[in-house]
Amino acid sequence: MKIKSIYKSISAALIIAVTASCTADFVDMNINPNTSVVANPESLLAPTLHDLVWRNQNRAIRLTNEIMQVHVTTVDSREFHRYFIRPTESDYMWRNWYLKLTDIKDIYNKAEETRTDGFETFKGLSRVLEAWTFSLLTDMFGDIPYSEANQGRIGNVTPIFDPQRDVYFGLFELLEEANTLLATSGNLPGTLAEYDPLYEGNALLWRKFGNSIYLRLLLRASDKAEVNAAQKIREIIENPSQYPIFNSPLESAVLPLGSQQPLTSAFWNFRDFDFNGDKGYTEFFINNLNSWQDPRLPIWSTMASGIYAGIPSGWSSGQIPERQSTLQVGLKTDPRMGNIINHAEVQFILAESALKGYINGNPQDYYESGIIAALAHWDLEAPEGFLERQFLAWEDDWTFDEKMDAILKQKYYALFFTDFQQWYEHRRTGHPILIPGEGMLNGGRMPARFGYPINVQALNARNYNEAIQRMGPDNINTKVWWNTED
Template identity: 25%
Template sequence: MKSSSYILFALTVLLGLTLSSCEDLTERNKNPNNPTEVSPNFILTYVLTNTGKLVFNLGNDGSKIGAAMQYMQVGTNENAAVVNQYAWTQDDWRGYFDILRNNQLVYEAGVRENNKFFQSVALVMKSYLYGLLTDLYGDIPYSESLQAKAGTFFPKYDNQADVYKGIMTDLKQADALLSALEAKDAIQPTADVMFKGNAAKWKKFTNALRLRYAMRLSEKKGEMSAMGVDIVAEFKAAADQAFAANGDDATIAFLGTEKDNSAKGGPMNSSNPNFLLKPGKPFVDKLLALKDPRLHRVIQPVQRKWDRSVTRETVVTVTNLFGENYSVTLVPADDKSADTSLYVGLPVGLPITQAISYNKGSDNTAYHNERNPYISFLHERYRKNADPLVPMNLMTYAEVEFLLAEAAQRGDFGITDAELHYKNAIRAAMTKMGVFESNAFNFDAYYAQPSVAYAPAGNKLERIMEQKWISSWFGVESWFDWRRTGYPALKAGVVAQYGDAIPVRYIYPSPSLDPKYLVNYDAAVSRLGSTSFIPSGQSKDHHYAKMWLLQGTSKPW
């Protein structure tokens, strides 16, 4: 990313602090002694970069979703109960609405300047952010939100179905606007840190999101049809207009030059290297079983490896598929239960004392809680300010191909050749992770494995979703996919706080005690579906309550 993009980023962080107010910002920015208008270009940069960081942090760096999808666990007592045991508490959504307020300014500027490009981009980002909110929480403030300047301080929580209808409507409108752009409609390339002002790519992103949400609603087609939204028609209309290559991805790179534009795990944002996160054993074991080269891109070998072929400690150099060298000490294995793998993940949901000392066996050395050398660390790139393989992904071509594969497998979305799309999806995901930089990797041999290939799979939907889970490493879509399909068939850990199940929603932020707020909050909570995992006497505002999207589907449990 060019230096000009960084300058704009720094400027718009300052703008964002000003623009987060609920005041009439159009009026605030008018000075009779120095009349100015804030350019929507500056505000757009703020919207995009902060959305990217928000999505990145949802799945990375010790997130609840990353743990729920068993990409990682916490190998120390710090935050272990929340992450490993699903002891989820309230989640703040002010950051989402801060971005949405700024995004509304972009839309209003587009209307004021009769610029269809700004209008369409703002509609896409509005859909993306409200989509995340309703995916996470269920019913949310939507139709009455962002209206403080009109006196609406306590917006109602719209039914989730109405929110999804609004999202599908806005994406369809954005697509129409992008198809009708004129020469006067433009965005500064430096302000658009995602697509550099490329309208064709914004149109592909718009239609990729239509595919995502049409499939999200696949189990609710009848109810959405009654509301005037034909999910199948929406999918068909978008299918050949979405991402067609990795170069289309909705991705923003970290710059790594200062705290605000650096990844959370790097030294700009963390005074100590983050070693408390450990790769989850189910994920590591799956990659090992499939001989998946992405293992070497995201996980390091153990520093001390139990080995039954040595009689004394022996230091060796291990070179991974991509030529990276690691020093590994082979330790005589005197315990049959020792994990002798070169790559060792932390089992899901262990009690804290067991997680800290996992796989140490007879080694009584007092290692730092975060640096147990018998468990693999995440790859070094997750402790850097920036790395080409650790971007902020809003949506990828690989996801689109997985969606097309699923649509073809289901058979009612007008898409054919599920295997072709499935294979394309795996190849695209591997390309994004730089797998083909290794001459030692043979994709056809990988795909030919009975546990990877589409044709031999007894449950083809499960096969698609398993590979999508692998490809969504540290992303949030795998959680949303798992909720609606039940795949992959992940099991909760032994000390999961509320039983043998993985959570299905975020808990609303702590409610305001103002009666005008509580009436709306209570109405939303009353519409949540109670489940057997919610202890008697506890509120239905719970991470095991089912939102409308899951009610009546028997998914994921």
């Protein structure tokens, strides 16, 4: 892949960034107050991208895949598949996403401060990453520190929690700014492009990345009238020169993490057993793929007794099922697993938008384009007659809900190992319709959010209490703003 040619530059960037991070503890020692202690933007970019995608992969295998019936554990005490989420699970995402937001903001601020070649481009791509990372946080928890976030350096260690509505409007502003900056700044010049492991400094592709995230967030908040999402989605689609989005799978935002330093996947040094030995694919996940005779099956799954087979999710305590098909170990270092947002997801966003009348066009066309793009993500072509197969072919006489389930089911597979997006989308739509197990907890209700980290409750109690008074009880059943009725 193209990234191999820039490993050396990225390694250097990682060393610089790690050194800067290590020395940051010595706050009062040997610091010239008239100079910045922040690393250059190019030295922060690759480590920040790598850390975010690496940790998102880690949580996808631990949490998302269990909650969303991709695979299911065969360890009785691990109960995510039963919708039991311990409060301690929240800290990992909260802490690490906010740590990376410090680096993302430093990319912007240092670019603004130095005004060297490419500074406007660095500012633009920083805004894209900032919007994406904050969206992960707010879609996980609801109200979050946003306007006062990452201000520890200036002494604010108890930031206010902004209402999710305000966060979302802030994210839209960030993405508008990013699109404008990148439209006027051009590509990263010269060797600076080598520090970008995602797009090698290509400003147009970063614009497409940002505007595709914009579509994701607009659709997510589209049930809230004040967003006026339909109008903005239509504006984006009808003005491709002003708002370019992904036009092919080759443009997707996929960080190619594998087995080679420095861009290693979260699983590259897992033993095979650690990767797939205590879990198996679910019946829901495998049965759909079997019904379509889907060509992704041999890439994703092993066979069990000569067939692809799954096991029930949400099984009752003490009734551990015998594993059947498991994750292919080749996925541990498959660079296609570094998905942030891909062309297929955008096509399914457009399919739903067309179905709801937000944009002109036939939802079937976008649906089928999304299926083709989802296969292309795995370097596959659709077999002859694939789109006409039973259970896959679009039917005009389906009900609205059946069409939604078809679109969201295909989107679910396009989001394979993509942070928490399957779960976020299911919370928003109720699709795809999952199969509840006999041992489900929480009344069989899909968790609507994660609770805030315990240390946040203790160390920022006043602002935490204001947030839960506004949102509702701090538990997994309190819905976030975009998921509540007006």
